[in-house]
Amino acid sequence: MKKLFLIPVLALFASIQTALAQLPTVTLKTMDGKSVNTAELSNDGKPFIIDFFATWCKPCNRELDAIAEVYEDWQAETGVKIIAVSIDQGQNINKVKPLVANHGWEYEILLDPNGDFKRALGIQMIPYVLIVDGQGNIVYKHNGYTDGAETELIEKVRKLLNK
Numbered sequence: 001m002k003k004l005f006l007i008p009v010l011a012l013f014a015s016i017q018t019a020l021a022q023l024p025t026v027t028l029k030t031m032d033g034k035s036v037n038t039a040e041l042s043n044d045g046k047p048f049i050i051d052f053f054a055t056w057c058k059p060c061n062r063e064l065d066a067i068a069e070v071y072e073d074w075q076a077e078t079g080v081k082i083i084a085v086s087i088d089q090g091q092n093i094n095k096v097k098p099l100v101a102n103h104g105w106e107y108e109i110l111l112d113p114n115g116d117f118k119r120a121l122g123i124q125m126i127p128y129v130l131i132v133d134g135q136g137n138i139v140y141k142h143n144g145y146t147d148g149a150e151t152e153l154i155e156k157v158r159k160l161l162n163k
Contacts, residue, residue, distance in 0.1 A: 024120035
């Protein structure tokens with residue numbers, strides 16, 4: 001009898017855990033002004049990385065530059081996609097497009113000028129990186145950047161693909 005009770009409880013707990021790990025529903029804009037629902041972000045069943053940054057954040061720019069150097073290789077090997085989310089507000093929002101062009105970043109860029117997505121995820125500091133698996137579950141979170149930290153990101157993605 002105890003086993004019969006335990007199975008539905010474990011199933012309920014597993015569904016709650018999965019639900020908590022999903023991306024929140026927030027509407028962001030692309031640099032071209034198109035609306036994007038964050039709950040619908042995906043990479044055709046493959047993992048993707050969401051990297052929160054701001055134009056004025058030097059560690060953010062170093063991280064995105066470091067990833068840019070290896071991004072083509074990462075994509076060829078794993079199919080991973082990077083989505084960079086700018087939290088710039090006000091006048092700084094106009095600096096995002098030139099910064100991205102200047103650095104030659106080939107990422108999907110989204111704008112979160114009111115901090116709605118950042119706040120919904122409980123993010124306090126940037127740079128902040130999430131890895132989302134092919135089913136839309138947040139499987140890894142990290143804030144801050146030190147040189148070489150991008151290696152840990154691709155290792156996490158590789159492990160996801162080898163499960």
